[in-house]
Amino acid sequence: MRTRLLAATAIAAVTTVCAATLSGCGSDSGGSSGKTIKVVYQQQLNNSNKVQAGFLGPMVDQFEKANPGTTVKLVPVTASENDYYTKIQLMMRSPATAPDLVYEDTATINSDVAGGYLKPLDTYLNTWQDWASFAAPAKAAMKYAADGKTYGVPDNTDTRGIWYNKQLFAQAGIAVPWQPKTWDDVLTAARTVKAKVPGVAPLNVYTGVAGGEASSMQGFEMLLYGTPAANDSLYDTKQQKWVVGSKGFKDALNFVHTVFSEGLGPSAQQALGANFQAAVGTEMIPQGKLAIDIDGSWMPNNWIRTGPEPWPQWETTMGMAAMPTQSGQGSGKVSMSGGWAWSIPAKAKSPDLAWKFIQFLETKANSAQWNSVNATIAVRTDVATDPAYLKALPTNEFFSALVPDTFYRPGLPAYTQVSSSIQKAMEAVTTGQASVDKAAGTFDSDVKTAVGADKTVQGAQ
Amino acid sequence: MTSSAATATAGPRRGRAVGGLLRGMPLLPAVVLLAVFLAGPIAYCVYYAFTDMQLTGASGTHFVGFDNFTRAFGDSDFVNAVVLTLVFVVGSAVVGQNTLGLALAVLMEKATRPVRAVTSTVVIAAWVLPEVVAGYLMYAFFFQQGSLNAILRGLHLPQQNWLYTLPILAVCLANVWRGTAFSMLVYSAALNDVPQELVEAAEVDGAGPWQRLWRVTLPVIRRSVMTNLMLITLQTLSVFGLIYTMTRGGPGNKTETLPVFMYQQAFTSSLIGYGTAVALVLLVVGALFSVVYIRMLKMEED
Numbered sequence: 001m002r003t004r005l006l007a008a009t010a011i012a013a014v015t016t017v018c019a020a021t022l023s024g025c026g027s028d029s030g031g032s033s034g035k036t037i038k039v040v041y042q043q044q045l046n047n048s049n050k051v052q053a054g055f056l057g058p059m060v061d062q063f064e065k066a067n068p069g070t071t072v073k074l075v076p077v078t079a080s081e082n083d084y085y086t087k088i089q090l091m092m093r094s095p096a097t098a099p100d101l102v103y104e105d106t107a108t109i110n111s112d113v114a115g116g117y118l119k120p121l122d123t124y125l126n127t128w129q130d131w132a133s134f135a136a137p138a139k140a141a142m143k144y145a146a147d148g149k150t151y152g153v154p155d156n157t158d159t160r161g162i163w164y165n166k167q168l169f170a171q172a173g174i175a176v177p178w179q180p181k182t183w184d185d186v187l188t189a190a191r192t193v194k195a196k197v198p199g200v201a202p203l204n205v206y207t208g209v210a211g212g213e214a215s216s217m218q219g220f221e222m223l224l225y226g227t228p229a230a231n232d233s234l235y236d237t238k239q240q241k242w243v244v245g246s247k248g249f250k251d252a253l254n255f256v257h258t259v260f261s262e263g264l265g266p267s268a269q270q271a272l273g274a275n276f277q278a279a280v281g282t283e284m285i286p287q288g289k290l291a292i293d294i295d296g297s298w299m300p301n302n303w304i305r306t307g308p309e310p311w312p313q314w315e316t317t318m319g320m321a322a323m324p325t326q327s328g329q330g331s332g333k334v335s336m337s338g339g340w341a342w343s344i345p346a347k348a349k350s351p352d353l354a355w356k357f358i359q360f361l362e363t364k365a366n367s368a369q370w371n372s373v374n375a376t377i378a379v380r381t382d383v384a385t386d387p388a389y390l391k392a393l394p395t396n397e398f399f400s401a402l403v404p405d406t407f408y409r410p411g412l413p414a415y416t417q418v419s420s421s422i423q424k425a426m427e428a429v430t431t432g433q434a435s436v437d438k439a440a441g442t443f444d445s446d447v448k449t450a451v452g453a454d455k456t457v458q459g460a461q
Numbered sequence: 462m463t464s465s466a467a468t469a470t471a472g473p474r475r476g477r478a479v480g481g482l483l484r485g486m487p488l489l490p491a492v493v494l495l496a497v498f499l500a501g502p503i504a505y506c507v508y509y510a511f512t513d514m515q516l517t518g519a520s521g522t523h524f525v526g527f528d529n530f531t532r533a534f535g536d537s538d539f540v541n542a543v544v545l546t547l548v549f550v551v552g553s554a555v556v557g558q559n560t561l562g563l564a565l566a567v568l569m570e571k572a573t574r575p576v577r578a579v580t581s582t583v584v585i586a587a588w589v590l591p592e593v594v595a596g597y598l599m600y601a602f603f604f605q606q607g608s609l610n611a612i613l614r615g616l617h618l619p620q621q622n623w624l625y626t627l628p629i630l631a632v633c634l635a636n637v638w639r640g641t642a643f644s645m646l647v648y649s650a651a652l653n654d655v656p657q658e659l660v661e662a663a664e665v666d667g668a669g670p671w672q673r674l675w676r677v678t679l680p681v682i683r684r685s686v687m688t689n690l691m692l693i694t695l696q697t698l699s700v701f702g703l704i705y706t707m708t709r710g711g712p713g714n715k716t717e718t719l720p721v722f723m724y725q726q727a728f729t730s731s732l733i734g735y736g737t738a739v740a741l742v743l744l745v746v747g748a749l750f751s752v753v754y755i756r757m758l759k760m761e762e763d
Contacts, residue, residue, distance in 0.1 A: 208711075417730055
């Protein structure tokens with residue numbers, strides 16, 4: 001009697017455990033079967049910025065109408081840029097949570113490929129005629145060096161330059177149009193603004209850990225790639241090694257230090273805040289509180305009719321200038337380019353339907369619409385020459401013209417770690433916690449730990 | 462001969478073993494639950510700490526021995542985090558919460574009923590709040606346009622951006638604000654157990670209030686003091702949400718205690734293995750503190 005009771009209990013226990021495991025596995029397979037895709041993109045913390053949601057919503061409706069029986073689920077991930085990467089990486093780790101389509105920054109694609117999160121798209125691309133009309137550099141940025149395969153379809157690129165407020169320049173007595181020739185010209189203009197127009201932040205260079213990739217790219221690399229080493233200032237492509245201890249690095253860091261120690265920038269406390277980027281675009285510039293901003297081509301996004309801070313006067317108020325190289329050497333101009341792309345995670349359950357949706361988003365008409373509403377630079381060559389696109393924003397022509405002088409970040413998995421070390425060094429000189437030399441030294445040892453000392457090379461002095 | 466003897470003795474032994482196993486069966490669900498949900502994650506964590514697992518940038522996970530730990534002890538940021546953690550624990554828990562909690566408990570014992578009710582409600586309210594909410598409130602209190610500066614302005618005193626100029630003090634005060642209720646409750650309960658005759662006898666012998674507290678009350682409640690110290694130390698060691706909401710470990714790394722450092726390594730720099738190793742160090746630090754407190758309790762008993 002007793003043994004029977006025990007056996008019954010044991011069987012009950014085992015069944016419970018099995019049932020729990022089975023239901024755990026079973027739940028995620030339900031409802032997909034290649035007819036439903038989950039599409040993940042970033043919803044910025046600034047909740048009024050709904051440009052991408054506004055674009056994707058109607059696209060999904062049209063796609064579902066054209067493909068009856070399919071469902072496209074949009075999954076906006078509300079997070080700051082750094083947290084967004086972390087969240088999608090965690091999602092892509094497990095088949096239960098992996099989306100079918102994910103919006104990736106070109107800076108993290110290589111790292112995520114190395115992490116085994118993404119699926120190569122070559123078999124799809126081979127049969128897709130439109131791929132031929134994508135610009136070569138943009139295509140190259142999608143290619144993973146180690147296996148030569150392509151892991152994403154870019155839908156926009158960008159360039160970076162200087163935005164300046166013509167009205168504040170007039171008050172400061174600086175002639176417009178303004179085109180600085182060297183870093184010193186930029187600092188001189190900032191000093192003039194500081195002296196003549198009180199209550200205004202003269203110059204913004206993104207800095208610090210909270211700014212994430214904006215600090216590294218809009219802030220630091222716009223300076224670093226303008227030093228004489230140019231394309232080899234961060235990663236030496238010939239020796240395939242990361243550059244440490246270079247004079248260029250210290251010079252760039254010193255520029256940041258000068259801006260914040262002389263009070264030429266916003267207050268360090270403000271600049272190091274987590275929501276500073278949104279504040280620059282939607283508050284400081286429209287309110288005339290910032291004279292010079294080293295920033296991206298997408299800035300009008302903030303000010304267009306559908307943007308978070310509609311500001312029609314921007315077209316007459318804001319001027320653009322190319323970022324000068326350190327002492328005007330080379331072509332005298334420097335810019336950085338990145339962009340975003342659609343990728344299919346390796347653990348996606350309906351990759352075929354996801355691919356179909358990519359094709360739909362990237363037709364000429366749809367790309368042109370996206371590049372126009374998002375104020376980004378087109379990656380399709382047929383869109384780039386389309387008069388409708390060129391006229392969509394008065395700035396498109398200026399920023400497209402920077403493309404010949406632009407640089408891409410090193411497409412290597414270790415870049416994300418190097419990038420966080422740059423942000424740390426910037427933050428240290430911004431707060432004044434460390435001297436330029438000390439911060440550069442910390443960067444050197446951080447990079448050596450991250451990539452291995454044998455993968456680094458001493459830069460030019 | 463020998464074999465038959467062996468089977469003869471093995472028979473009942475096997476029977477006993479099977480019986481024992483069957484008798485143990487009802488324990489199985491509990492053991493499975495323990496293993497899967499409690500021991501499992503800890504074992505996993507220990508394993509990860511010895512690997513080079515990354516969130517992105519590398520797909521394989523390799524066993525790397527003690528690399529993560531040697532790296533940590535050579536990392537100036539890690540050392541900075543350890544120092545800040547000690548400052549935070551000693552400043553906000555051992556000194557702040559502990560003494561303030563005792564003071565409140567002693568004062569409340571003497572207070573009238575309505576005063577006691579109001580005080581304990583207010584103090585406990587801070588403790589009941591979810592950590593992130595408390596962190597946000599403290600951020601609103603300390604930040605540049607926050608309540609503290611508004612009060613200072615009203616009093617014509619100099620203001621400053623507390624989260625920028627004195628960040629570690631700000632998060633310590635925030636933790637004192639949030640955690641004092643716990644110590645207060647522990648001490649209120651302990652004070653009830655102090656025999657009234659003992660205090661009165663001391664009073665008759667001419668002991669002042671301070672002497673009574675120092676020489677009579679505290680020695681009587683010393684075991685509660687130790688237990689309280691151990692609990693609040695462990696709670697404070699793992700404070701993450703409060704600091705992350707207020708400062709995110711910044712500016713620079715001036716409030717980057719071990720939990721925040723661990724999070725940043727694991728999720729911002731994507732070094733899961735290294736972050737887990739730091740978590741393990743944190744576990745060891747907590748264990749060390751507990752061992753010290755438990756030894757002190759033991760010494761009392763002997």
